[in-house]
Amino acid sequence: MTTLYFILVGVLMGNIAVGLIRILRGPTAADRMLAAELFGTVTVAIILLLAIVMEKPVYYDVALVFALLSALAVVAFVTRGWPNPEPGEQDDGRR
Amino acid sequence: MMGAADIAGAVLAVAGVLFFLAGTLGLLRFPDIYTRIHALTKADNLGLGLICLGAAVQSGSLMTALKLLLVWILVLLAAATGASLIAQTAHRRGIRPWARQE
Amino acid sequence: MADWIPVVIIFMPLLAAVLVFTQTVRGVAATLATGGFLLIGLVALGSEVSGQGPWLTWQPGGWPVPLGLRWQADSFSVVMLAMVSLVAVSGGLFATGFLPTALPSAERHFWTLWLFTWAAMNSLLLAADLFNIYVGLELMALAAVGLISLSRETEALQAAMRYFLVTLFGSMLYLMGVALLYGQYGMLDQAALAAVIEHGLANVVAAVLITLGLLIKTALFPVHFWLPSAHGKAPVPVSALLSAVVVAVCFFIMYRLWSGLFFVFLADQPAMVLGVVGLASIFWGGLQALRQQSLKMIVAYSTIAQFGYVMLVFPVFAAGGATVLAWHGAVMLVLAHGLAKASLFFAAGCLHIAYDHDRIRELPGGVGRLGWVWLAFALAAASIVGLPPSGGFVGKWRLLQAAVLGEAWFWAVVMVLGALLTGAYMYRGLETAWRPAAPAEAVRTVPGIMVAVTLFCAVGAVAIGFLAVPLESFLGRTFEPLPIAGG
């Protein structure tokens, strides 16, 4: 049973690696932020699976705090962090 | 011993991870930001929901099950709001949706 | 022992800082009140230290050492606490005159940062727990960054950012060393560790990392570059505090570790390395000071040189011979340097107010009130150079005696050359005093309080020379680097 969960966690880690490619290639800042949001969700999933494997329900609270804080990151990005380009330059990735 | 709950939990977890794979693949393969938002928001959150369900089934106590449900709802809320915020701002910033060139 | 003493010494400045932050007390009143309370605490502490033997320990939280924390105090920490309080109060008084004219905007936040630095230094001087020292170092570093960036000009902000990065990196190296020691022995207390520490790769690497971190904070030769710009660009009372006591507290911690916890390693290589670092700092600081154009930069570089000088105490320890003499010399040197350095910076501040610049070439001679400033500068310079009968002389003389008795001839020669070099760059600042005075209207009046404080610190530095004998009897005849373990 635990080996199955570790395979699943390994696959989720693969997701993060894939998300990394999007960060590198992502033309616009929003793509990179989507990758960050992916990381947040995948981290919550990994912590849940680890909690099941380690039989420690205390980690569900860690997942809960992560779920809350992922909202903060996205909102902070959209309202403050999104680099709005100078008027002349179109930020749709055609650089 | 592999109880019924463990099997159900394992199946749900596997399904959840499959949805995660689908969502991440979409994020990688889709051509522009709007389609990527769809992939990410829908598939990944469903994946997380299934994993939460799997964990809830295995945890046995109602309290943890409710807590996991809360985790899922919060992630859903965050993802939905984030998606619409990013999409609206991207549109206002003039990022044109991808169109198939014939 | 009276449990209230360390609590008053550490938490009175902290409380004053919070009261000033919440705008219930004015800054000057809080500083003077803290000075008063600390005077009482220090008198009580001094009487207890001289009464009940070299070491006093307290346990905040009441738990025995491996689990709980410990405060410790010996005669060296009492003397350092007295100097820190003296410089902090005099710097505060100087700031009442200096800030309104030079930095009116900074006055709102100056006092809170000033009292926080004071609290951090007091807690470092009493701390016996390695992790507690780390938190104290961070507190002091943050307060110093705030103080340096008070004038908000570009160079001050750059100096503050450079200091921020370098000193935090130093703290991280220090924490790595502490983590290694904790990994090896599971203890964080200096005395408890000293009882069990022995040669081993992990301990040597930990000692190197901790020393490197503290060298960065004491701004000695290989990692000194942040100090001149930080102390040169900061407001004058801040430079005085940073040069006179903040760097001295970092040296105090290094001294505490190398004479106590790592003393077993001191044999010859580490002592040689520390000696070479001191030697390089003396000559690099001295040569740079000879090239500087502004008075404040000369005084800043002299800080590097003087703390290089005090580092020579470690090779003298390793050479055996008169460790008590070397210890007395180091204590007197740090004490006299603190007061003299504060007075030099105050003098530079007065000249800055009077002529609005401190470039040596264009500084006219002093007359009237500025004459007193130059007198203070001369006295402080005498103490830094080590001319008898000043405190600096007694310190250097004791160190030289210990080096001669321990047959460390090389280091004795280094000491003499270092003193000559110090004389050279101090004279460069001094010879402006004999130039013809500037026309009266070109000189702005310097507030009386500033001149008085400058003179007070300079006279203090010289007076230490006269009080050498009672001070050395207070320091004690025996060289007791560590309290009994688990005390």
Added chain:
Amino acid sequence: MTAFYLILAGVILAMAFHALMTRPNLLRKLMALNIFTSAVFLFLVTLARMAEPLDPIPHAMVLTGIVVTVSTTAVGLALLVRLYRRSGSLTLQSTDDD
């Protein structure tokens, strides 16, 4: 198996130290400093795990460290923004620095 995390901490230390020394951009230096700190904390928590009964003292030390790190990072970022507004650049030009 937890010894692997010691090696991991060592590798991250080296990368963060190198970046801290060579990157001229101040924001990158701050991030490198943060990563260096996280590596030291990783080392501390691995020690806690390797000790026979799980040792919570390093956990308390790391918790204190995390709060200290976030406060220093916040001050560093505030200083960075003020420096940028005054000098218009994100690097320390004048003398070479550490």
Added chain:
Amino acid sequence: MAVFDLILGLLLVVLVWKSLSVSDLFGAVISFMAFGLLMAVAWVRLEAPDIALAEAAIGSGLTGALLFSTLGRLPHSEARQPVVSRTVRNGPGYWMTTGFWWVLAILLSIAFLFSLLDLQTPGLGGLLQERLPESGVLNPVTAVLLNFRSLDTVMEIAVLLLAVVVAWSMGTVVWPVKRTLPSPLLPGFVRLLTPFFLLVSFSLLWRGSHAPGGAFPSGAVLAAAGILLLLAGKTTRICPRFMFWLRWILAVGLLVFVFAGVSLMVAGYGFLVYPEQWAGALILLIEVSAGVSIGAMLMALYIGGEPDIHSA
């Protein structure tokens, strides 16, 4: 289990490499936040739930928001500078200095790793288990933080307060913040989410005595709620009276802790020595006041300057 460690380690190293050397500053910040998230997974793997909570709340949540607000204040052009400018890269001695720093970095980590070979790690876990019942709380980390090594925590709250003072001393910030909202959805979303934040924050605070939680994570979650309200434009005009109370709220955590210690000393127990029967209650009082003021302090740090109420 080993495979999991290997993958996690590999990912952490890749993320560190990305966040330190990818040319786009924005991508670097995102990689840095991902590094924070994966570090939380490492804390969970190393069975440190308290640190995972703190890392989740403070590391990825607050540091991420701080970095985004800093990036927002820098113009877009700054974010796309190459890691090392072209002129420096092929300037004289660039590769020499980089090589030099690489050699030094590798030496530092090798010396560090070699010293780990004979590390005994005795640890104080056993000793702590014996003395835990006397500390008045069940969670060992809270016992260490608030009872055994309470002086560290007092100094750490002082560091946090000092950070706020330094940030305020650097200048003022226009208040209330007038920014155009990206969409009406945001205020509604935040209004919906704030009760959850408060619920989680107080539950973390209350559980601090017997389960992972305590003043720091709950303060960070509280600060996150405040920041969300700020980002959603929910900032009202502050009267000078409020500024006076804000300074007291910021300072209350430190003041309560110090006064508790001093009053215990005056009562004869000794500075910060909790008598057994009141230990739990005293620790709870200290934790509540510390939690609230840490939330306020982290929020003030996010704002990054003294709110200038006369400006808007």
